[in-house]
Amino acid sequence: MATGLKTWLRGCWRFVRELSGDDGYERYLAHHAACHIDSVALTRREYFRRREGEKWEGVRRCC
């Protein structure tokens, strides 16, 4: 029971982190390690700056 609840709470926490983009850098590192192993990964600061710039290029919010 307790472990079930724990897993569930952990799942919720992961969901909130992913939804908010809080774990974006960890995901980026994973993607980088998988696909671009030959280049140097961005630092956390560089990554976040790049992502914020890209995010607001298009229509992001409605009425």
Next chain:
Amino acid sequence: MNNKTLAALTWIAVALLGAAAVGGIALNRGESINALWFITAALCVYAIAYRFYAAWIASKVLLIDPTRATPAERLENGRDYLPTNRWIVFGHHFAAIAGPGPLVGPTLAAQFGYLPGTLWILVGAVLGGCVQDMVTLFFSTRRNGRSLGQMARDELGPIGGIAALVATLLIMIILIAVLGLVVVNAMKNSPWATSTVAATIPIAMIVGLYMRNIRPGRVLEGSLLGIVLLLLAVAGGGWLDHQPVLREWFNHPGLPLAWAVIVYGFAAAILPVWMLLAPRDYLSTYMKLGTVILLALAIVWMQPTVKMPALTQFIDGSGPIFGGKLFPFVFITIACGAISGFHALIASGTTPKLLANERDIRMIGYGGMALESFVAIMAMIAATVLDPGVFFAINSPAGVVGKEAADAVAKITSWGFPVTVEQMSLLAQQMGEATLFARTGGAPSLAVGMASIFGSAFGEGMLAMWYHFAIMFEAIFILTTLDAGTRVGRFMLQDMLGNIWPRLGQTSWYPSVLLSSGIVVAAWGYFLYIGVIDPNGGVNILWPLFGISNQILAAIALCVATGILVKSGKLKYAWITALPLAWLTLITSAAVWEKLTSDDVRIGFFAAANDLAAKLAAGSLPPEKAAVAPTLIFNQQLDALLAIFFACMLWLIVLDMLRICARHLANKPVPPLSEAPHQVTKLEEAWQRD
């Protein structure tokens, strides 16, 4: 077999319950009705539509193929193309489509009574809005996540492409103006509201700085800090309101506040996104989700009674909030929440690049819009649980009911909605405001409604806090839309100007940034100014224009979808988009016609202009009105031109779509389908479904 029977019985029960609830709210006359019936009716309607209609569209019309690789898989780049868990995509999609529109529209449309708006929100969503969002998402997914404008150009030709681009830019401008007006009317002469809204700007900057420099990328920490600061700002506004000197700094009438919003909008457009826009967006998303969930819980828990009648006498067009008959104006007033063209911009371009599998399209496209429609139902409940007299006193502009409180209550009571000066003063006092009269725009009455629901659920002593929390909550995401919209408008304008002089098209060249931001802000700023100086409250002019432009954007999306369906040989199913398209064409054309030809000065733009010109010529206007009369006359004519332009664009693209369909059916050459080739997904084995 047993499971099947059980499922069938369950769905029959849902259908019966839904029918009873819809029938109950539709046939009820004269008695008060529990808000829970609205929630029940809505949930049953969405459930049935999602289970049967959406599933049928997905499997029979669109032929959704779970084995087909999505653009997110084929073009994965770790940035915008990224296969993502469907609940995460749902969250992003919903956060992007749900703005202040579904809160404001139903509140205004409540002047017709609760019934017309509620029925349109339900029927419009399941047959129109949800279908539009879902098919647009599907077609864009099959086209590598192309935007609506690009799909219009590829599938219908250059006319469709240009119309989509121009419509998007114009709707953005009208949308920002009307939302700006809603915020201005909420802050007017209210130091508490104004100071709280003002405080959101430095708070966003602090959060921005935190997430960029202090703890880079720690989104949740930064957001939590911001939310705590926002709540402190609401409480701090209450303190400030009692400081005799300080409160005057924030006590302003509409016009200076409008200028402040315009200056703010320009600053937000030229500042880097990390400073204001991005952190504000995080805060508004959490506020939005949190408040919507809280409101739903409070309604279910409190089960407030809806006091507004099913229909009011204002269906004849004489309504105080905006002029115009039930048909077509209820359908124009409630755009977001029933069908909103703006969503097609999110459903194409952004969301499709995240989809891991085509079968998520029904949940995200159809389900996302159903949830937004549910938000609109809750806004309708929050508006109609108020005493109708109070509702009209808050929302009727001074130009209609009179400037003095005694005149206003006498007028509103004479309509059959009793209200007293004492009642309004007490309410204003409870909400921590000097007055609640003539706060047209929807935000204040919604805030009063939400405060009374929250107040009865979580303690009456906090009414003023809840009211200003609700105002802050609406203001923060209206300002997010304003920032984001100005920015998008700027990019689109730079894109167009780049065709004239390539240098202007460079989004990072500062002179071009200043010029294009200036043009976009000036455009919506002018309409905001029109709204603020209008004696009838501005909402009467701007909201219908916004509704018309939003529905026309929806019509463009449905034209693209209908064209693609016919070209893919699915003529017999084309009605799923052609039917809502025909309806939208009918209501927007009828609304434009009314706005142009009506003799009623509160409906017809030309009637208003001519009436004012005649009064000016006869010298019957008091000097302060005579001074602004030429501007008002010009504005009415400008609005009329805009309405004509919208209608022309609508018919242009509808006829263009019909031409393409006719050519296709006659086996003449048409632009080919631009669908990306089929490729089998490799994700399925590795992909953990939940």
